[in-house]
Amino acid sequence: xxxxxxxxxxxxxxxxxxxxxxxxxxxxxxxxxxxxxxxxxxxxxxxxxxxxxxxxxxxxxxxxxxxxxxxxxxxxxxxxxxxxxxxxxxxxxxxxxxxxxxxxxxxxxxxxxxxxxxxxxxxxxxxxxxxxxxxxxxxxxxxxxxxxxxxxxxxxxxxxxxxxxxxxxxxxxxxxxxxxxxxxxxxxxxxxxxxxxxxxxxxxxxxxxxxxxxxxxxxxxxxxxxxxxxxxxxxxxxxxxxxxxxxxxxxxxxxxxxxxxxxxxxxxxxxxxxxxxxxxxxxxxxxxxxxxxxxxxxxxxxxxxxxxxxxxxxxxxxxxxxxxxxxxxxxxxxxxxxxxxxxxxxxxxxxxxxxxxxxxxxxxxxxxxxxxxxxxxxxxxxxxxxxxxxxxxxxxxxxxxxxxxxxxxxxxxxxxxxxxxxxxxxxxxxxxxxxxxxxxxxxxxxxxxxxxxxxxxxxxxxxxxxxxxxxxxxxxxxxxxxxxxxxxxxxxxxxxxxxxxxxxxxxxxxxxxxxxxxxxxxxxxxxxxxxxxxxxxxxxxxxxx
Numbered sequence: 191x192x193x194x195x196x197x198x199x200x201x202x203x204x205x206x207x208x209x210x211x212x213x214x215x216x217x218x219x220x221x222x223x224x225x226x227x228x229x230x231x232x233x234x235x236x237x238x239x240x241x242x243x244x245x246x247x248x249x250x251x252x253x254x255x256x257x258x259x260x261x262x263x264x265x266x267x268x269x270x271x272x273x274x275x276x277x278x279x280x281x282x283x284x285x286x287x288x289x290x291x292x293x294x295x296x297x298x299x300x301x302x303x304x305x306x307x308x309x310x311x312x313x314x315x316x317x318x319x320x321x322x323x324x325x326x327x328x329x330x331x332x333x334x335x336x337x338x339x340x341x342x343x344x345x346x347x348x349x350x351x352x353x354x355x356x357x358x359x360x361x362x363x364x365x366x367x368x369x370x371x372x373x374x375x376x377x378x379x380x381x382x383x384x385x386x387x388x389x390x391x392x393x394x395x396x397x398x399x400x401x402x403x404x405x406x407x408x409x410x411x412x413x414x415x416x417x418x419x420x421x422x423x424x425x426x427x428x429x430x431x432x433x434x435x436x437x438x439x440x441x442x443x444x445x446x447x448x449x450x451x452x453x454x455x456x457x458x459x460x461x462x463x464x465x466x467x468x469x470x471x472x473x474x475x476x477x478x479x480x481x482x483x484x485x486x487x488x489x490x491x492x493x494x495x496x497x498x499x500x501x502x503x504x505x506x507x508x509x510x511x512x513x514x515x516x517x518x519x520x521x522x523x524x525x526x527x528x529x530x531x532x533x534x535x536x537x538x539x540x541x542x543x544x545x546x547x548x549x550x551x552x553x554x555x556x557x558x559x560x561x562x563x564x565x566x567x568x569x570x571x572x573x574x575x576x577x578x579x580x581x582x583x584x585x586x587x588x589x590x591x592x593x594x595x596x597x598x599x600x601x602x603x604x605x606x607x608x609x610x611x612x613x614x615x616x617x618x619x620x621x622x623x624x625x626x627x628x629x630x631x632x633x634x635x636x637x638x639x640x641x642x643x644x645x646x647x648x649x650x651x652x653x654x655x656x657x658x659x660x661x662x663x664x665x666x667x668x669x670x671x672x673x674x675x676x677x678x679x680x681x682x683x684x685x686x687x688x689x690x691x692x693x694x695x696x697x698x699x700x701x702x703x704x705x706x707x708x709x710x711x712x713x714x715x716x717x718x719x720x721x722x723x724x725x726x727x728x729x730x731x732x733x734x735x
Contacts, residue, residue: 241271292339331371345390425448461645463476
């Protein structure tokens with residue numbers, strides 16, 4: 191082995207360390223004989239041992255801490271464990287457990303991973319980025335921590351999100367960890383309970399706003415391109431609604447970037463809708479559906495935008511007609527033309543001549559609009575209650591009910607409540623995982639998880655493979671189509687509108703290939719497209735010794 195390190199320094203490198211997996215010859219060559227127990231163990235045995243240790247932890251947060259510790263000691267062992275036990279470990283390294291990890295970040299912090307760039311670094315961000323030891327960074331996930339999942343402003347405690355997202359790039363999308371970098375931008379925090387935590391690790395100041403904030407973000411984007419490459423993908427994650435769409439609009443065609451909360455969520459939701467259209471009793475023509483979104487944040491508007499893009503691109507509808515298939519209800523009631531104080535994003539779906547509503551409630555909106563599908567992006571738990579679900583069944587033979595808010599505690603309804611209240615008629619999907627549900631008559635339902643990990647790792651992999659100059663909306667539309675095509679008739683027979691997570695690496699390869707082809711079609715690819723999805727799968731990161 192030619193690894194550049196020897197002895198204890200080698201064992202302390204999580205990238206190079208193999209623990210008891212070093213062979214006898216390697217131990218002699220690398221000066222580590224006697225620093226390890228004498229028996230050589232295979233990677234598979236190490237995985238079994240680590241898995242046993244993980245399962246002995248008392249809480250899910252304890253398991254998260256254990257896995258992060260393993261990552262800090264032996265990176266390849268960590269990824270082998272995760273990739274071979276993806277259904278069990280994904281909820282532990284990302285949603286829903288990452289929410290609790292972020293809330294307790296100062297209390298579980300062990301060793302730094304990634305970079306923290308604070309407002310105090312304004313004017314010298316490039317110098318700070320020069321401290322990162324790897325030059326070939328191809329994917330960055332960055333947050334400012336202002337809207338972490340459905341938990342609000344967590345400031346620097348939001349670092350768990352970029353770390354978790356990139357672990358899924360590696361474990362699901364096969365992007366080599368060496369080419370990824372999680373970054374927390376600290377521009378303050380407006381949650382007193384977070385800032386008053388004695389272990390809070392961020393700046394003790396209110397959030398920077400306006401021109402100063404925009405200049406800081408712009409300096410960061412320019413510094414990334416100077417330090418690494420103009421083709422380095424910057425994924426904005428969990429920025430507040432006021433900034434998320436605005437920053438995407440500003441930078442989408444200035445650099446290589448996307449916002450997973452907006453575009454990734456949209457693609458995975460639309461893929462679930464495409465799959466739902468194949469189920470018996472569901473109207474097959476997307477243009478015949480009416481969608482009611484509960485919550486009008488960036489995620490919901492992103493989903494609507496992608497539905498509209500498909501209706502315009504593939505159904506030939508005008509944009510105005512297509513937009514009228516999507517209606518929104520926010521905290522102030524139905525969004526319609528002429529309603530006061532609407533943001534620019536909400537204005538896009540402020541329709542003329544809205545139906546009369548008895549009141550501002552969701553139930554009144556369902557009764558008046560008669561939607562075929564309700565999409566929950568509100569973070570208000572149990573808002574899809576019995577009355578809502580029963581009314582959806584009164585209106586439709588097979589209503590579509592997507593409760594997409596994360597984490598699980600914020601879901602608009604549980605899978606069990608949805609299936610029981612609708613007697614199995616509703617087509618259900620959620621943002622966080624739910625267990626299978628068996629009704630009294632013996633029918634079993636496997637709820638689909640609209641997990642963005644189907645989409646963003648594959649899109650990121652495609653961007654890396656072809657050196658995409660930008661990430662277009664049509665690339666996300668193609669990713670939605672490709673994901674839906676990976677949902678088999680066997681999956682749909684279980685009422686599951688997504689393929690099983692056990693196939694996520696193979697699914698990612700197929701999605702990545704579709705995205706590569708679309709990038710080539712739009713003239714955005716700077717490198718040749720791989721020959722096939724199988725070719726892509728062979729190139730994916732393999733955590734073997």
